Amino acid sequence: MRRTSLDYLEALKIEEVMAQLQADGYKVQAPASGADNSYDLIATRGDQKIAIEVKAGSRLKASSDTIRQLRHKAHEQGFDEFRLVVVAPPSPFQGTVEAFEEKLREYLFAHVLEVADLPPGTVLRDVSDVDLNTVEVGPQQVRVSGTGIVDVVLNGEQTTLTREPELMWAADFPFRFDASLDRDLHIQRCDVQVDTSSLREEIEVLAAFGATA
Amino acid sequence: MPPPEKTFALVVTRRPPSLGSSGRHLFQAALRAEAARRFAGREPLRGELYVRIVWFHRRPTTQDVDNIAKNILDALKGVVFADDVDVTQCLAYKVNTGLDYTIVERGAPDTAVLDELNDLLEEDHVLYVEVGSASARQVHFGPVDGGST
Numbered sequence: 001m002r003r004t005s006l007d008y009l010e011a012l013k014i015e016e017v018m019a020q021l022q023a024d025g026y027k028v029q030a031p032a033s034g035a036d037n038s039y040d041l042i043a044t045r046g047d048q049k050i051a052i053e054v055k056a057g058s059r060l061k062a063s064s065d066t067i068r069q070l071r072h073k074a075h076e077q078g079f080d081e082f083r084l085v086v087v088a089p090p091s092p093f094q095g096t097v098e099a100f101e102e103k104l105r106e107y108l109f110a111h112v113l114e115v116a117d118l119p120p121g122t123v124l125r126d127v128s129d130v131d132l133n134t135v136e137v138g139p140q141q142v143r144v145s146g147t148g149i150v151d152v153v154l155n156g157e158q159t160t161l162t163r164e165p166e167l168m169w170a171a172d173f174p175f176r177f178d179a180s181l182d183r184d185l186h187i188q189r190c191d192v193q194v195d196t197s198s199l200r201e202e203i204e205v206l207a208a209f210g211a212t213a
Numbered sequence: 214m215p216p217p218e219k220t221f222a223l224v225v226t227r228r229p230p231s232l233g234s235s236g237r238h239l240f241q242a243a244l245r246a247e248a249a250r251r252f253a254g255r256e257p258l259r260g261e262l263y264v265r266i267v268w269f270h271r272r273p274t275t276q277d278v279d280n281i282a283k284n285i286l287d288a289l290k291g292v293v294f295a296d297d298v299d300v301t302q303c304l305a306y307k308v309n310t311g312l313d314y315t316i317v318e319r320g321a322p323d324t325a326v327l328d329e330l331n332d333l334l335e336e337d338h339v340l341y342v343e344v345g346s347a348s349a350r351q352v353h354f355g356p357v358d359g360g361s362t
């Protein structure tokens with residue numbers, strides 16, 4: 001079977017973990033590659049015995065059954081520890097735009113009504129945890145995309161979500177953005193998608209207190 | 214292997230709010246409801262207890278780890294343990310899952326919750342909370358991760 005970049009990533013990590021454990025005084029075995037239902041590494045030091053599995057972070061869900069079987073097997077076989085080493089691919093982007101979070105906060109305060117995902121009457125209180133995913137620098141503009149958190153107050157009357165129109169409640173939602181900046185790094189346009197999927201959950205919590213329709 | 218009688222663990226896909234965050238009351242209500250669902254039929258834990266809080270997040274965050282514990286302890290009080298005065302050890306971690314990390318399972322943790330955790334680790338925010346007995350009254354010094362891989 002053809003190996004993928006994730007296979008190589010995991011293989012490199014296995015070598016790194018093995019070297020570290022050996023430096024810590026462990027005797028390390030690597031069961032035969034490709035063997036069914038086997039750990040990537042077994043480390044022993046004195047009476048201590050550790051089972052180790054290495055997985056790429058993006059494979060955790062797909063490898064769920066395998067990890068579950070190895071975890072239970074390690075406990076059944078009397079290992080002192082089961083270690084799941086999660087390896088992340090190299091970050092595709094590391095960069096920043098000076099004072100971007102402040103610029104985005106100012107922009108969203110001025111344009112909150114244009115964010116269609118938020119219910120009418122929403123009051124924006126803060127913008128935080130802004131992280132950049134991409135920055136594209138062109139001759140006329142800079143495009144920046146990323147994620148953040150909006151802290152808002154929702155209005156029960158405007159949203160018609162509750163039986164108590166005077167009810168207002170605070171919530172925070174994650175959002176994605178795609179902004180265009182001019183050469184002076186002022187935001188000219190910003191598309192924002194707010195993930196309000198947790199709103200239903202918030203309403204259910206309120207319902208538990210008898211406040212919603 | 215069933216978990217020992219005096220432990221409790223849960224995992225939720227929620228971002229823990231900071232101490233003064235406006236969303237903390239809803240977060241606490243949701244966490245309390247989830248804890249009550251999982252802890253149904255059991256008496257609140259008593260005696261000296263530890264609480265382990267692990268927040269897995271996919272992107273770097275500026276949120277301080279010391280600001281998340283109190284909201285969680287307040288949510289679990291009266292459900293998982295009778296009184297937070299019984300909590301003598303509180304360990305809070307934040308783990309950026311965008312970087313390499315290792316989960317070490319030692320002793321007899323609740324493997325069902327760990328299986329559940331494993332299925333959720335690709336989510337943006339995952340919160341794991343474990344409560345158990347600290348009756349041995351041991352105080353450990355030195356690096357918490359042993360300084361090894």
